[in-house]
Amino acid sequence: MNLFILTFIFLLLLKVIVSTVLEMTNLRFLRNHSSKIPECFRDFIDSNSYLKSVDYTIAKSRFSIVQEFYEATILGFLILGGVLPFLFNFFSESLGYGVWSQSLVFCLILFLIGLPSIPFDWWSTFRIEERFGFNKSSPKLWLSDKLKSGFIALLLGIPIVALLLYCVRLAGSAWWIYGFVVIYLFQLVMVVVYPMFIMPVFNKLEPIEEGNLKKRLFALSERTGFKTKSILVMDGSKRSGHSNAFFAGFGSFRRIVLYDTLIEQMSESQIEAVLAHEIGHYKLGHIPKMLLLSGVMSFSLFALLGWLSSSSLLAHSFYFTGLSLEQLILPIFLLFLTMGGLISYWMSPIGSAISRRHEYEADAFANQAMGDSQPLMSALRQLHTENLSNLTPHPLYSSFYYSHPTLMEREAAMQ
Numbered sequence: 340m341n342l343f344i345l346t347f348i349f350l351l352l353l354k355v356i357v358s359t360v361l362e363m364t365n366l367r368f369l370r371n372h373s374s375k376i377p378e379c380f381r382d383f384i385d386s387n388s389y390l391k392s393v394d395y396t397i398a399k400s401r402f403s404i405v406q407e408f409y410e411a412t413i414l415g416f417l418i419l420g421g422v423l424p425f426l427f428n429f430f431s432e433s434l435g436y437g438v439w440s441q442s443l444v445f446c447l448i449l450f451l452i453g454l455p456s457i458p459f460d461w462w463s464t465f466r467i468e469e470r471f472g473f474n475k476s477s478p479k480l481w482l483s484d485k486l487k488s489g490f491i492a493l494l495l496g497i498p499i500v501a502l503l504l505y506c507v508r509l510a511g512s513a514w515w516i517y518g519f520v521v522i523y524l525f526q527l528v529m530v531v532v533y534p535m536f537i538m539p540v541f542n543k544l545e546p547i548e549e550g551n552l553k554k555r556l557f558a559l560s561e562r563t564g565f566k567t568k569s570i571l572v573m574d575g576s577k578r579s580g581h582s583n584a585f586f587a588g589f590g591s592f593r594r595i596v597l598y599d600t601l602i603e604q605m606s607e608s609q610i611e612a613v614l615a616h617e618i619g620h621y622k623l624g625h626i627p628k629m630l631l632l633s634g635v636m637s638f639s640l641f642a643l644l645g646w647l648s649s650s651s652l653l654a655h656s657f658y659f660t661g662l663s664l665e666q667l668i669l670p671i672f673l674l675f676l677t678m679g680g681l682i683s684y685w686m687s688p689i690g691s692a693i694s695r696r697h698e699y700e701a702d703a704f705a706n707q708a709m710g711d712s713q714p715l716m717s718a719l720r721q722l723h724t725e726n727l728s729n730l731t732p733h734p735l736y737s738s739f740y741y742s743h744p745t746l747m748e749r750e751a752a753m754q
């Protein structure tokens with residue numbers, strides 16, 4: 340038993356315990372509220388929808404507790420059972436230790452260790468989402484999604500890992516600085532590439548239809564200084580009844596995407612308010628701010644990775660033996676990636692808190708642009724009702740996980 344193994348076990352157990360306690364606390368809090376609709380929600384939600392949202396939250400929460408235990412077991416088995424070194428040696432012996440073959444080894448291993456989570460994805464879509472009437476996907480579409488995203492991951496993953504390995508070969512111990520630059524540039528490129536080229540592989544994105552709604556949205560864009568050609572409608576209804584809207588890209592590559600489900604469920608003034616909120620994200624520079632934050636985070640992670648890869652201690656502790664320091668770089672990447680969640684879990688509340696602040700700012704922007712807080716408030720109420728969102732999450736739970744403030748918090752801020 341060495342220090343690395345002990346730390347791993349400790350972090351693994353800690354995450355399982357904390358996330359389970361958070362789920363249970365949230366569920367108890369919800370049950371305490373579920374006997375009758377809280378006063379502030381009575382104007383817009385009937386008891387049927389409210390009870391349905393309670394059931395939906397309970398179903399998802401139970402599912403995530405089971406999933407957490409399952410994934411921790413798998414991870415424990417992968418790391419402590421010597422599965423990673425076995426797979427690594429097995430593939431490396433037949434493919435070799437060259438840059439491109441090691442990159443392929445890396446992707447093959449990630450593919451294999453990702454397999455156990457697939458049944459959970461299936462269950463979530465075809466059992467839980469289906470039971471609450473959200474699922475619109477078919478097994479065929481689900482499977483083709485999986486194949487497509489696997490293919491895209493390979494297409495992008497193999498060259499990126501190869502580039503990282505080149506950095507190691509060329510720059511020696513300072514490789515992590517170049518590695519950071521490579522990954523960060525890749526991230527920046529993806530912000531543009533993802534909505535332009537990857538989203539259309541899965542969904543149809545079309546400019547909003549001619550008509551009164553378009554006129555209103557155009558007028559709003561004009562008023563707020565946002566170029567209108569980038570308002571798109573996405574066929575989200577192909578997979579799910581959930582509705583949403585988001586802002587992606589930056590500069591002249593920016594896009595606002597409204598789900599067709601959102602357009603179907605909402606009145607024109609509500610949609611206008613949602614658009615105003617999304618334009619707010621653009622105007623207030625939220626994407627560049629988040630990119631800067633993730634740059635700082637990536638840089639510290641790479642510095643850590645650089646330090647860990649300067650000795651064979653980490654890899655040896657997790658049973659990778661008989662390899663040179665250069666051959667150990669891929670095992671270190673693998674260990675870092677599979678165990679990274681145990682550390683990033685504790686950082687996610689920081690990201691969530693910043694994201695929530697951005698939501699408040701975008702809400703304030705929207706209300707100013709609309710000259711009234713009523714449309715956005717009713718749009719948010721509609722969104723929460725249609726999506727069966729949990730209206731009364733435990734404050735600890737929502738501050739840990741929620742990227743958006745709760746409905747109550749947003750309404751309070753608007754008033």
Ligand SMILES: [Zn+2]
Nearest residue numbers: 616620698701
């Ligand atoms: Zn937002």
